[in-house]
Every structure is written in structure tokens, then in C-alpha cells.
Amino acid sequence: MKTLPSFVRGFATLFMLALAAYAIPLSASADDQTIVVASTTSTQDSGLFDYLLPIVKTKTGITVRVIAQGTGQALDTGRRGDADVVFVHAKAAELKFLAEGESLKRYPVMYNDFVLIGPTEDPAGVSGTMDIGKALQKIKERQVSFVSRGDRSGTHLAELDLWKSAGIAIDQEKGAWYKSIGQGMGAALNFAAASGAYVLSDRATWIHFGNKGGLRIVVEGDKRLFNQYGVMLVNPAKHPNVKSVLGQRFIDYLVSPEGQRDIGRYQVDGQQLFHPDASDPAA
Amino acid sequence: MSNTYFALHLLLTGDSALWDIVRLSILVSLSATLLALMLGLPFGALIALSRFPARDPVIIVLNALMGLPPVVVGLGVYLALSRSGPLGSWGLLFTPPAMIIAQTILVTPIIAALTRQTIEDLWREYREEFAAMNVGVCRRVVALIWDARFSLVTSMLAGFGRAAAEVGAIIIVGGNIQGFTRTMTTSIALETSKGNLPLAIGLGLVLMSIVLLINALAWGVRRAGERFAA
Amino acid sequence: MSTSLVTSQLPVVLDDVQVRAGETVILDGISLRFAAGPPTVLIGPNGSGKSTLLRLAMGLVPPLSGRISWGGSPATGSSRRALVFQRPVMLRRTAAGNLHFALASASIPREHRRSRVHELLRLVGLEAVADRPARRLSGGEQQRLALARALARDPEVLFLDEPTASLDPRGTKAIEEVIRTLAERGIKIVMATHDLSEAKRLAGEIVLLHRGCVVETGPADTFFAGPSTSDARRFLAGELLV
Numbered sequence: 001m002k003t004l005p006s007f008v009r010g011f012a013t014l015f016m017l018a019l020a021a022y023a024i025p026l027s028a029s030a031d032d033q034t035i036v037v038a039s040t041t042s043t044q045d046s047g048l049f050d051y052l053l054p055i056v057k058t059k060t061g062i063t064v065r066v067i068a069q070g071t072g073q074a075l076d077t078g079r080r081g082d083a084d085v086v087f088v089h090a091k092a093a094e095l096k097f098l099a100e101g102e103s104l105k106r107y108p109v110m111y112n113d114f115v116l117i118g119p120t121e122d123p124a125g126v127s128g129t130m131d132i133g134k135a136l137q138k139i140k141e142r143q144v145s146f147v148s149r150g151d152r153s154g155t156h157l158a159e160l161d162l163w164k165s166a167g168i169a170i171d172q173e174k175g176a177w178y179k180s181i182g183q184g185m186g187a188a189l190n191f192a193a194a195s196g197a198y199v200l201s202d203r204a205t206w207i208h209f210g211n212k213g214g215l216r217i218v219v220e221g222d223k224r225l226f227n228q229y230g231v232m233l234v235n236p237a238k239h240p241n242v243k244s245v246l247g248q249r250f251i252d253y254l255v256s257p258e259g260q261r262d263i264g265r266y267q268v269d270g271q272q273l274f275h276p277d278a279s280d281p282a283a
Numbered sequence: 284m285s286n287t288y289f290a291l292h293l294l295l296t297g298d299s300a301l302w303d304i305v306r307l308s309i310l311v312s313l314s315a316t317l318l319a320l321m322l323g324l325p326f327g328a329l330i331a332l333s334r335f336p337a338r339d340p341v342i343i344v345l346n347a348l349m350g351l352p353p354v355v356v357g358l359g360v361y362l363a364l365s366r367s368g369p370l371g372s373w374g375l376l377f378t379p380p381a382m383i384i385a386q387t388i389l390v391t392p393i394i395a396a397l398t399r400q401t402i403e404d405l406w407r408e409y410r411e412e413f414a415a416m417n418v419g420v421c422r423r424v425v426a427l428i429w430d431a432r433f434s435l436v437t438s439m440l441a442g443f444g445r446a447a448a449e450v451g452a453i454i455i456v457g458g459n460i461q462g463f464t465r466t467m468t469t470s471i472a473l474e475t476s477k478g479n480l481p482l483a484i485g486l487g488l489v490l491m492s493i494v495l496l497i498n499a500l501a502w503g504v505r506r507a508g509e510r511f512a513a
Numbered sequence: 514m515s516t517s518l519v520t521s522q523l524p525v526v527l528d529d530v531q532v533r534a535g536e537t538v539i540l541d542g543i544s545l546r547f548a549a550g551p552p553t554v555l556i557g558p559n560g561s562g563k564s565t566l567l568r569l570a571m572g573l574v575p576p577l578s579g580r581i582s583w584g585g586s587p588a589t590g591s592s593r594r595a596l597v598f599q600r601p602v603m604l605r606r607t608a609a610g611n612l613h614f615a616l617a618s619a620s621i622p623r624e625h626r627r628s629r630v631h632e633l634l635r636l637v638g639l640e641a642v643a644d645r646p647a648r649r650l651s652g653g654e655q656q657r658l659a660l661a662r663a664l665a666r667d668p669e670v671l672f673l674d675e676p677t678a679s680l681d682p683r684g685t686k687a688i689e690e691v692i693r694t695l696a697e698r699g700i701k702i703v704m705a706t707h708d709l710s711e712a713k714r715l716a717g718e719i720v721l722l723h724r725g726c727v728v729e730t731g732p733a734d735t736f737f738a739g740p741s742t743s744d745a746r747r748f749l750a751g752e753l754l755v
Contacts, residue, residue, distance in 0.1 A: 036377060036458075041476070045476070045477050049461070050461070053461075065377065065458075065460045065463055066460060066461065067377060067458040067459075067460060068459070079367075080365045080366055080367040080368075081365075081366035081367055081371070082365050082366050082367075082376050082377065183476070184476050186475075186476035186477040186478055187475075187476045189478060190475070190476070190478055193478075208477070209477065209478045210477060210478040210479045210480070211478030211479075211480060212478075239366060241366055241371075241374065408602055409602060409604070411573075411598060411602070412598070412601065412602045412604075414573050415571065415573065415595065415596045415598070415663075416595075416614075416615055416618045416619070416662070416666070417592060417618060417619075417666075418618045419618070422617065422618060426604070426614065430604055430605040430606065431605075510646055510649075511605040511606065511646045511648060512605055512648060
């Protein structure tokens with residue numbers, strides 16, 4: 001069959017083309033100067049990485065690949081050795097990570113704060129108070145819809161702590177009004193916008209969020225809404241594949257005066273989102 | 284809707300970030316489909332032409348595998364490729380090859396099952412003539428695959444369509460890393476979760492155009508095939 | 514053409530052959546001899562086993578009991594015998610493509626194939642449609658192509674199963690012409706037909722089958738002039754149906 005060889009030939013050419021088109025970018029991006037950083041969806045959604053990573057590349061030569069997951073998942077990724085650095089905001093979980101020997105040192109980097117978001121009509125009547133505990137109690141008493149991230153993220157863990165500080169054992173006392181969706185911050189805000197519910201969010205994601213219709217900040221400023229970020233190098237003794245030199249260089253940049261200044265310069269709508277505090281011993 | 288026009292504008296002016304996403308999507312799905320073809324076609328043809336005790340159960344399982352849930356495949360490949368998994372030393376997690384592997388696993392059963400059906404039907408038709416012409420095994424297989432080429436190409440397009448549209452597997456094993464493992468479907472998922480709906484819609488339109496194109500191609504192939512099949 | 518290293522296919526000898534499909538007996542006690550010479554035509558009502566007999570003699574159907582031999586040997590290479598089915602299946606290729614395939618399967622070397630394809634197409638009068646998809650040919654053209662396909666094997670003996678069954682008078686005439694030509698060239702034709710006038714036109718020898726058994730066999734002219742058995746007489750009178 002004369003046509004058979006040409007069909008096979010055409011096929012093979014197509015395949016080679018596809019392979020070549022794929023291989024070229026892969027070889028161009030030299031594997032040497034890249035690291036994988038496991039961080040959180042809220043940090044990604046805030047836009048910080050879009051702003052910061054090009055600066056990191058210029059100043060350190062490192063191409064940072066960010067995997068954005070919930071805090072719990074990000075730390076697990078570190079535990080499995082699938083990331084070189086973890087960059088999350090749940091101090092208790094981070095200290096546990098340290099205690100397990102999964103990292104040798106935790107560096108505080110920056111903080112932002114949480115805000116309670118709710119419908120503009122504020123059916124639970126919580127706006128105006130700076131006491132997050134009281135606000136949560138009102139929401140529970142009036143059984144107004146509340147969206148929880150439910151994904152073991154830093155925000156989720158912070159939310160659980162806040163219920164505890166309000167004297168509510170949320171696990172036993174929740175009802176149909178409490179909706180645990182197991183997704184990221186953006187999804188939770190979408191859900192709240194669509195169903196007129198309250199939701200705890202970090203300020204950075206909130207400012208950056210594009211679908212605010214019907215929602216506003218109802219409670220802010222309470223000291224308990226403080227959200228601290230920490231960065232850790234995954235222990236190379238446990239995971240030999242970890243790029244410890246590059247990872248440490250990245251961390252060193254973040255906590256350096258220059259890096260701290262760059263972080264502080266990130267703004268959305270004229271507002272600074274993250275407050276550098278690497279030098280704060282209590283952070 | 285201005286952001287949708289913005290997205291289309293980026294596309295038309297060749298914005299590199301956006302085109303990188305489109306290019307990666309096509310590359311990943313195309314590579315997976317071609318690999319699936321190399322694995323699934325011979326396997327499907329083999330099943331079609333052999334007789335062995337467990338044949339019927341094998342065919343049932345093969346057809347069922349066409350409906351493999353992408354997230355399940357994603358999870359499996361993730362665990363396998365993780366550094367603490369059996370294939371961790373390959374270092375493929377969170378890279379495009381991992382995405383190709385996951386999609387290959389999804390598409391291979393489709394191609395194998397459709398190939399088996401097509402070849403078996405054609406074999407039933409040609410069987411006696413082949414016996415009368417004393418056609419050897421090798422020639423038989425090649426002839427069946429060649430004569431069925433239009434249906435097989437249609438199966439391949441179906442496989443590609445499945446790969447191009449899925450997000451569950453590649454978001455898990457690829458990590459949706461900006462500029463590296465972010466595809467059209469994973470971008471849409473991300474932009475939606477960020478509340479960036481107009482941009483997500485814009486990307487969705489691009490993806491739909493590709494899906495439409497594939498279907499148009501499949502239709503064209505089928506029409507071309509009718510010339511010989513009558 | 515190809516000089517065959519294999520022994521001759523003729524005579525094809527069936528010795529007390531029985532063929533069954535499951536419990537049903539299709540052919541029973543068949544003893545026949547197809548030797549070189551003018552065409553042998555199988556006649557008989559529907560379901561009498563003509564098709565199965567052809568398949569059997571071709572070597573596609575194994576007998577349950579009895580023996581078959583081709584040229585004195587029970588299992589010769591089958592390359593020099595060919596069979597055209599009643600409803601031949603065209604491959605999804607052009608007419609020429611079908612012939613190329615048949616030649617390749619018969620191990621004709623690639624260099625010879627091209628000219629052979631043209632020869633065969635000319636023989637059956639299909640040169641004009643060489644590049645048309647085979648499945649788009651008319652019924653008569655497909656029948657002729659199937660015949661050409663069979664001839665690609667350069668057969669010594671050619672089995673034909675109702676070759677003109679679905680053809681109009683013109684198509685029938687064309688095919689019968691070809692059959693006559695082939696017979697004159699020395700190819701042994703064994704064909705089944707339900708058309709008695711066709712049998713009269715082509716046969717050198719007649720075999721009458723009924724319910725899987727040979728009722729009568731003999732030279733065509735004596736058979737049609739006056740058959741020996743009463744069943745044969747009833748058949749010719751149109752009274753032996755199934």
C-alpha cells in the first residue's frame with residue numbers, strides 16, 4: 001500500500017512536532033535554579049506571589065514554583081518531601097512541623113489580619129463591634145449562615161480558634177447554618193456572596209477578591225484576628241532531594257531588610273496587605 | 284463583560300502569558316493522547332482478535348475504565364510520584380510530565396475500548412474473506428487497523444477531547460503552578476475561585492473554541508471515511 | 514505467473530464427508546471428485562448445502578468425519594485454490610487497493626503487483642473504476658472485483674458461490690463470459706447456482722444436492738436430457754423444493 005507509509009510518516013511527524021514543541025521550553029527552563037514552595041491558597045489569591053516572585057528571580061536568580069494548597073496540605077507536602085520550602089500562616093501547626101523534625105528552623109516573615117465578612121444588610125447585626133467573640137455568638141444565636149473553609153488551612157484553624165475564644169464548641173454546637181465547604185478562600189467568598197452568608201477571610205484575599213457584590217467587612221481590628229506567616233526549609237536530612245542551598249537563599253531574602261521592605265511595598269487599591277515582622281521575636 | 288473582551292484581546296495580540304497557558308494545555312493533552320494511542324491501539328486490537336478464557340470480563344472492565352474519575356487518577360498518580368511514593372526518585376510531581384502521565388491513564392482506556400469495538404466489528408465483517416485469501420496474522424492486524432483508520436482517528440479525537448476538558452487529575456499532580464503547570468482548565472478553576480469570573484469566562488471561551496474545533500475535525504474525518512465505507 | 518512449488522490442487526477428492534453445525538447435519542456421506550476439465554456446477558434447492566460444500570472443498574470448514582484431499586494430499590498449501598462468496602465483502606479501499614491486498618496476501622512480490630492489478634482489472638472489465646472506492650461499485654461490479662480478487666491467487670481451482678445471484682441479465686452475461694474464459698484457460702471451476710439455464714450454459718458436470726446429500730451426479734448433457742433418479746426428475750420439474 002503506497003498510502004500506508006505516508007500515513008505513518010505523517011503521524012510520526014506530528015508526534016515529533018508535539019514532542020519537540022514540548023521539549024524546548026522544558027530544556028530552556030534550567031532545572032538548577034528552581035525551588036518548589038508549598039504555600040496557601042489565600043496567599044496566592046492575595047496576589048502576593050504575582051508581585052514578589054519576579055523580584056525574587058531578579059534578586060536571587062531563583063525561579064520559585066508555588067504550589068498553593070490549604071495549610072494542612074502544604075505542610076503535608078513538605079512532610080512528603082515534595083516541596084523544598086513551606087510558607088504558611090498557622091503557628092501551632094508550624095511548631096508541630098518543627099517538633100516532628102520536618103524542619104530545623106521557623107522564621108517569622110510577615111502578618112496580615114483576618115476580617116469578618118458579611119452581607120451588606122448584616123442580618124446578624126454584628127457590624128460596629130470590634131469584638132469578634134461577641135460577633136460569632138450573635139451569628140450562632142440567630143443561626144445566620146456562616147461559611148467555613150473546612151480544609152485545615154491556616155484560616156480554617158484560626159476560625160476554629162475564634163469559636164473557642166467565643167466560648168463555643170463549634171463541632172458540637174453547629175447546625176445547618178454552619179456550612180463547611182472544604183475549599184479555598186476565594187471559593188468560600190464566592191459561596192458567601194452567592195448565599196448571603198458570613199465568612200472569615202484574610203484581609204489580603206478580601207481586598208484582592210473580584211466578586212464582592214453584596215458583601216462587606218463587618219468586624220475588624222480585634223487582636224485575635226491577627227494572622228502570622230512563617231517560612232521553613234524542609235529538613236534535607238529527612239529528604240535528600242530538597243534544594244537546601246536555594247531554599248535557604250530564598251528564606252534569607254524574605255527575612256532580609258530588603259525582602260521585608262519589598263513585602264511591605266505590596267499594595268492593592270492603595271492598601272498595604274502584609275506587614276513585615278521578621279525581626280519580631282514573639283512572631 | 285469588559286474583562287472578557289480584555290481576555291480575548293490578550294489572545295489576539297499574542298499575549299505570551301495567555302498563549303503559554305493555551306500552548307501547555309494543548310501540548311499536555313496531545314502528548315497524552317498520542318501516548319494513549321501507542322498503548323491503547325495495539326491492546327484494543329489484540330483483545331479484538333484473540334480468544335481467551337477471561338475475554339468477556341476483560342472487555343467489561345475495559346469499557347468501565349473509560350469512566351475513570353479524573354480526580355481518582357490524579358490522586359493515584361500523585362501518591363505514586365510523590366517523593367515519599369514508589370516513583371518519587373523520578374522527581375516528576377508538579378511538572379508537566381506528571382500531567383501527561385495522568386491524562387494518558389485517563390485516555391488509554393477510551394482508545395483501547397473504542398479500538399476493540401471497531402476492530403472486532405470490522406473483523407466480523409472481513410473474517411471469511413481473510414480466511415479465503417489465507418491472510419496471515421500480521422497482515423490481518425495491519426489491514427484491519429488501516430481499513431478502520433477513520434473510526435480510529437475519531438476515537439483519538441474523542442480521547443483528546445476528554446483530556447483537554449479535564450481538570451481534576453492535572454490540578455492535583457501538576458500543582459497549578461503559574462507559568463509552569465497552569466493550563467486552561469486549571470486557570471479557569473483558579474480564576475473562578477479568586478472571584479475573577481470575567482477572566483475565567485474568557486478562558487472558557489477559548490477552551491470551548493478548541494473543543495468545537497476538535498468536534499468539527501471529527502465530523503470531517505467521519506465524512507472522509509464515508510467515501511470508502513459507503 | 515508464479516511457478517508453484519506445491520503439488521497440484523487437483524483432483525479434489527471428498528470421501529464420505531460429514532459436516533455438522535452443532536447438532537444439525539449439513540452435509541452427509543458426501544463422496545465427490547473434482548478433476549481437471551470443464552466446470553462442475555452444483556445445483557439443488559435452498560438449504561441443500563451447496564455453500565457449505567464449496568467451503569468444505571476450499572478447506573475452510575473441517576469435516577466431522579471422512580477425508581478430503583487436494584491433489585492426493587490431505588493438506589496442501591491452499592494458495593492455488595480460491596473461493597468467491599455469494600455476498601463478497603469489499604475491503605474499505607479502492608478497487609485496485611483490494612487487488613493489491615489480495616496479491617500481497619498471496620505472496621506475489623511487490624514488483625509484479627502493479628502489472629498484475631491492471632491485468633486482472635482488464636480481465637473482469639473494471640479498468641475504468643480502478644480508483645473508485647470498492648464499496649461504491651455496483652453489485653455486478655463488486656461481484657466482478659471479487660472474482661478478480663480470487664484470480665489474484667492464480668488458482669488452479671476456483672470455487673464460486675452463486676456468482677450471478679444478485680446480477681441483472683447484462684451483469685450475468687459478463688460474469689459468465691469471464692467464467693467461460695477462465696475455464697478455457699484451464700482453471701477448474703466449481704460453482705453453485707440456482708439458475709438452471711445458467712447451469713445448462715456453463716456446466717460440463719452436474720452435481721445435484723438435496724438436504725446435504727448427493728442425489729445425482731454426471732455429465733451435464735445427459736443429466737438435463739434425462740436424469741436417472743426420481744428426485745432429480747422432480748427437481749428439474751420444479752417440484753423438489755426443500
